[in-house]
Amino acid sequence: MQGVPGQFEHPADTAQFRHPPHRAGIELYRAHIVRHAFELHCHDGFGLGAIESGVERFRYRGAEHLAPPGSLVTMNAAELHTGSAETAGGWRYRMIYIDPALVAHISGEPGWWFDEAVCMDGIGTRKVTALLDALWQADEPLAFDSLLATLLDRFRAHARVPRPAPAQAAMRFAPVIDYLHAHLADRPNLDQLAAVAGLSPFHFLRQFRAQHHATPQQMLMALRLARAKRLLDAGEPPARVAAATGLSDQAHLTRAFARRYGVTPARYQRQVGAGQP
Known part of the structure; x- marks a missing residue:
């Protein structure tokens, strides 16, 4: 390569x-x-x-x-x-x-x-x-x-249709996920997320991990990189993508993107023809 x-x-x-x-x-x-x-x-x-x-x-x-x-x-x-x-x-x-x-x-x-x-x-x-x-x-x-x-x-043949109703716990944390989506470029802290869920901070942390099998920070980083991927698809320059998704700089984006998707942002954009008519 x-x-x-x-x-x-x-x-x-x-x-x-x-x-x-x-x-x-x-x-x-x-x-x-x-x-x-x-x-x-x-x-x-x-x-x-x-x-x-x-x-x-x-x-x-x-x-x-x-x-x-x-x-x-x-x-x-x-x-x-x-x-x-x-x-x-x-x-x-x-x-x-x-x-x-x-x-x-x-x-x-x-x-x-x-x-x-x-x-x-x-x-x-x-x-x-x-x-x-x-x-x-x-x-x-x-x-x-x-x-x-x-x-x-x-x-x-392997799908279940229709989708089963979400569990009550999943519904409880849906506003937290929405909050993370809305604040990808920010630095949300544990107290802020717990307040959205209506729980004390570390009770929230325990319950969130039990529901999503990840910490809030791991979830935030996954959402940031998923958003970065969409922006790269749209042809946005990597430096601008890094700023829009709360990553420290383009080098941070490159490392984080490659660890999750296996290619650098620049190579990904070349492969999918991002930004081309």
Whole structure:
């Protein structure tokens, strides 16, 4: 990966993103990761993909998961998760990140939800891998959209529709998440967040960790980087993105972005053609 400033520890680690120019709300991703360990992060859309080889270990919704070859990965939107290799040769995989509203539009069924993060489906995984590869190669909008509908048909068998009602605890902390979204460029403290939740500071901290399996600071950083990714998609210069998301400078953005998404902001923008007509 010549020209990429040391975001990976191993020369075999590669990650690529692609956006279809005609269809908003979709990000295609393919990678081979050997040593890089992704820090807690989130994506705006569902994370749907297939493990081609090797085994991935990731933390998601408070539990450790292993995704071996022949498995599908089904993550709900905006859920914090990590990622690292469980096998010496790393793991190779393909993903699509897709806006839930677009899934509802294509399928005609709002409220998709996935109970299981890993689904064993050897034949289905091979078909999903082939579809994701075909989507990456598709250069005609009609062909792309037809493949996309077929791909979602494959994942429909693993989805729970409609989504179950959120737990009361999740609803209680929703205003805190909204507050964090509104103050990404600020430095909110524990007392401020606890006041939003109507709890004493450390009681709030304990309850928040129990609900989200992350500290408020980890959640804040994940939201900052997710917002940074959207701004980079829109073609904003990295220095301006850093300032808008509460990061100290462009170097801080570069380090934090690479730790969570596997590429530098500049390389990400080149891959997805950010800012191009």
